[in-house]
Amino acid sequence: MEHVSPRPAAAASGAAAGPATSDSGHSGALVIVTVLFFMWGLITSLNDILIPHLKAIYTLSYVQAMMVQFCFFGAYFIVSLPAGALIRRLGYQRGAVAGLLIAAVGCALFYPASFGGYGLFLLAFFVLASGITVLQVAANPYVTVLGPARTASSRLNLTQAFNSLGTTIGPAAGGLLILSISGAAAGAASTVRGPYLALAAALALLALFFLKARLPRIEDGEDLALDGEGHGSAWAHRHLVLGAIGIFLYVGAEVSIGSFLINFLGEGNIAGLAHADAASYVSLYWAGAMVGRFIGFVVMRSVSPGRTLAFNALVAIALVLTATFGHGSVAMWAILAVGLCNSIMFPTVFSMAIHGLGRHTGQGSGILCMAIVGGAIVPFAQGALADHLGVQLSFLLPAACYAFILYFGARYASMYVKQ
Known part of the structure; x- marks a missing residue:
């Protein structure tokens, strides 16, 4: 993250x-x-x-x-x-x-x-x-x-x-x-x-x-x-509020997927891996985010951040749903590939959300960073789903989180901000 x-x-x-x-x-x-x-x-x-x-x-x-x-x-x-x-x-x-x-x-x-x-x-x-x-x-x-x-x-x-x-x-x-x-x-x-x-x-x-x-x-x-500087508040900017929700849900989805990966890969219909063997695959999930940053840097030189964000979110939804309803190596590699989609999401949502805030940029940044608490709430909620529906179906929650990221990116697709 x-x-x-x-x-x-x-x-x-x-x-x-x-x-x-x-x-x-x-x-x-x-x-x-x-x-x-x-x-x-x-x-x-x-x-x-x-x-x-x-x-x-x-x-x-x-x-x-x-x-x-x-x-x-x-x-x-x-x-x-x-x-x-x-x-x-x-x-x-x-x-x-x-x-x-x-x-x-x-x-x-x-x-x-x-x-x-x-x-x-x-x-x-x-x-x-x-x-x-x-x-x-x-x-x-x-x-x-x-x-x-x-x-x-x-x-x-x-x-x-x-x-x-x-x-x-x-x-x-x-x-x-x-x-x-x-x-x-x-x-x-x-x-x-x-x-x-x-x-x-x-x-x-x-x-x-x-x-x-x-x-x-x-x-x-x-x-x-x-x-506390100036008049008004950062909360008056709709794109900041939506961006804070986006940060909350993105961090929650990213952390939640990582938290469940070892148990997911240990499922008999997925890979049946022991915990020690599955750990190396968790590294691949996070490595995807590292590689994706370099790809995103190149892509966003010619494509707006909003469109890039929406595309990544759409692919992430497709991958998570494949992992949720699939089985075997297809489901395993689908969920690991989500890390590649995650790569540009945090900095892109963050920069779009504080764009044009002027004197309220400091307050807006603080709001967005406190929204990182999504990493505490979303995994907890997915845990409740896993207890009642099973690990695989619980991934519907991260898919729903990425759906909001897709909405945010599409809504501000024409916004250009310096990355």
Whole structure:
């Protein structure tokens, strides 16, 4: 999933504020920030591995298993505003360090959770996601100021590419380190201890590097005040409201499909794969999004974002319905190919929704980023459907989500915005 700070306007104000924009001596800091994007992607996609693992260990229903995503993505909604207040108090650099340390604590909590039960795991997921949320509020603006303003877009593309690389590697690594363990330990919660303690150590080390890095100072007085600036409200713009619904449903569909992939591929009439074997296919789902970004970049140089979005959504619906009512390898590859369609959806919906908001851009961006909570709600709802209708038919819900994306893209097909 694409990651955007709940206050993207900070990037613009930061890029314009200060001499650091032209400083070419921040390559080390850019490397650290790029590693952060990689870690966000890897940690988020590891949820797809842990959901079926914890479901089997604690004999959970699908609704109970989807509490993982509910707690993880619910943190985006709950923590975004407090995170902004924390950054105002600590500053961007120390705020990023705080986010890294909170995320490290969340990873470390997986160790006692392996003894204490599912409830402690849910707490660990929430703490981990809270740290990531704080981190994103603090770290995203640095991407635009770590070098000349004219190359800011290329730096943003670079960091997003490494985010996609993380989401691609995460499931494969999790399958190898967590799901492929044989013997009595294979069905035990203890298999998460080593990998997540290693992640905790890596995050703590990154916090130290970030604390010691010589980063440009970003003035935050302007960007964090945008929400209340001027008269009126971003809510008065219909395309923003529809875009927020689109972000909610898109993130929900993308996360929900990833969450159910291992169980779906384990169905006897689909592929009958063991969890460890299915994990590598989850990586293909996320890799499709990475490849699709490059294709989308080329296509949208000549085709409007709305038309491209509508086309991708239409194909996604066809693929999900094929997986829902098909069987065997056709159904398996259809659902995996949805990742390719997902590639351009988040940035395209986001940019179309904030197009033309003017002074309300900051508020609109905050609204859209809080809509990421769809990643908590939609998987939970699909879990309820899976418990009552079965895993395969439950994919009708993501298909319905993509139907709204199709409507949004078709409605604003003639809108041209800079990608």
